[in-house]
Amino acid sequence: MFTRALVRPPAQNFSAGLTTSTLGPPNYELALRQHELYCQALIQCGLEVIRLEADERYPDSTFVEDTAVIIAPNPNARPKIMFTRPGAASRTGEVESIRKSLGQFDFEMHSIEPPGTLDGGDVCEADNHFFIGISERTNESGAKQLARVLGAWGQTSSFVDIRNLERLLHLKSGLAYLGNQRLALVETLANNEMFRGYEIVGLCPEEEYAANCIRVNEHLLIAAQHPRFQQSLTDLGYQTVALQMSEFQKMDGGISCLSLRF
Numbered sequence: 115m116f117t118r119a120l121v122r123p124p125a126q127n128f129s130a131g132l133t134t135s136t137l138g139p140p141n142y143e144l145a146l147r148q149h150e151l152y153c154q155a156l157i158q159c160g161l162e163v164i165r166l167e168a169d170e171r172y173p174d175s176t177f178v179e180d181t182a183v184i185i186a187p188n189p190n191a192r193p194k195i196m197f198t199r200p201g202a203a204s205r206t207g208e209v210e211s212i213r214k215s216l217g218q219f220d221f222e223m224h225s226i227e228p229p230g231t232l233d234g235g236d237v238c239e240a241d242n243h244f245f246i247g248i249s250e251r252t253n254e255s256g257a258k259q260l261a262r263v264l265g266a267w268g269q270t271s272s273f274v275d276i277r278n279l280e281r282l283l284h285l286k287s288g289l290a291y292l293g294n295q296r297l298a299l300v301e302t303l304a305n306n307e308m309f310r311g312y313e314i315v316g317l318c319p320e321e322e323y324a325a326n327c328i329r330v331n332e333h334l335l336i337a338a339q340h341p342r343f344q345q346s347l348t349d350l351g352y353q354t355v356a357l358q359m360s361e362f363q364k365m366d367g368g369i370s371c372l373s374l375r376f
Contacts, residue, residue, distance in 0.1 A: 115331055119156045119373040120215060122166040123149050124176040128365065131173035132202055134283065137364045145361035149176065152335075152372055155355050159330040161375070166215055172208045176362075177371040180205065180233040180251075181212040183260065184221075184376045187242075187267050193376060194267060195221040196260055201231040201251030212374070219376075224263055230256030235284030235371060240291040244271040245308065247285025274308055281322065283366050290327045290370070292334065292352070298343075300325050315350070317343050323359075326368030328375070335369050 123146060129139040153163050169175045180200055186193040195216065197209050213223075226232045236247035237260065244264055246257045254273075261271045274289075276282045279302045288300035296313045300322045304314055317325050317340075324340035334347060338356035347354050359369065 116159070116161055116375045118164060119161045119375045120164045120166065120178060120212070121149070121153055121156075121373050122176050122178050123168045124361075125168040125170040125173060127170050127173045128176065129173070131365050132204065133365045135364050135366055137360075140361035140364045142361075148358050148361055149372065152357055152369075155333075155335055155357055156330065156373065156375075158355065159333045159335075161330065164215070166211070169208075169211065172205060174202075174205050174365070175208050175211075177235075177365075177367050178208075178212060178374050179371045180235050181209045182216070182374055183232075183234050183237050184374060185239070185264070185267060185269065186376065187269065192220060192222050194263075195223050196232075196263060197223065197225040198232040198234055199226040199228070199230060199256060200233055201249070201253070201256075216374075226256050226259050229253070230259045232256035232260055233284060234374075235286050238286050238289050238291055240297070240312075242269050244269060245285060245289065246271055246273050247282075248273055248275040249277060249282070249284055251284065272308055274303075274306065276303075279303075286326055286370050287368065288322065288325050290325055291329070292327075292347075293329050296350070298325050298327060315343075315346055323363060323368070326370050328370045330375065337363075337369055 183196040231253045233251040236252040238245040264271050282288045290298040298315045321340040321343045324337045324343045327336040334352045337359045
């Protein structure tokens, strides 16, 4: 069960961030409204939301998930955190601010060291197993560093190379763990042997953006306007909360990117 989430609203220069999208620049005021509704959804799920101030030094800094990987091996163990080393040089400075903000909590802290790079968006936790994406942002050194630390904490992991897969900036752009041994997967990942043993909830090509969703306690937060995927989840008994994400999609961001949950 999650009890807290750390978030940061987009800064006024949000549109100056990194993106591969061809959807046009984001509307800043609309992005703020969508972010607030996202925060309200987290509160609805029972979380205390820790709100950081917007940071214009880093236009991508609203995507806090990329700065850290938080692990709680079991309810009685001290939670652990691996601070990342983002693969985009312009985002490196975001980590220190998050480190200071999380310093008030009793985490066992570790960090990715050079030459490793790691974005949190490339790390998907599935109970006690972690899928780690090798991508344009996460290199093999960073993935192996995280895997070693996870192993020391009693967690297993496996690598998923997505460098040659179109439209997947991060692993979680096309993969989400839904609980109950179920994965949401885009078509390009659905036949990967890594995911054998899981029940697959597939997404049609027109709704692939919705693969980036998050299970938050008893609810599943998903991107709005993906009716086939939402119906599949409803049929499986999930309580879904659909959120408008259009302005974050324009900047390569998704549901999971906007918070660190612990």
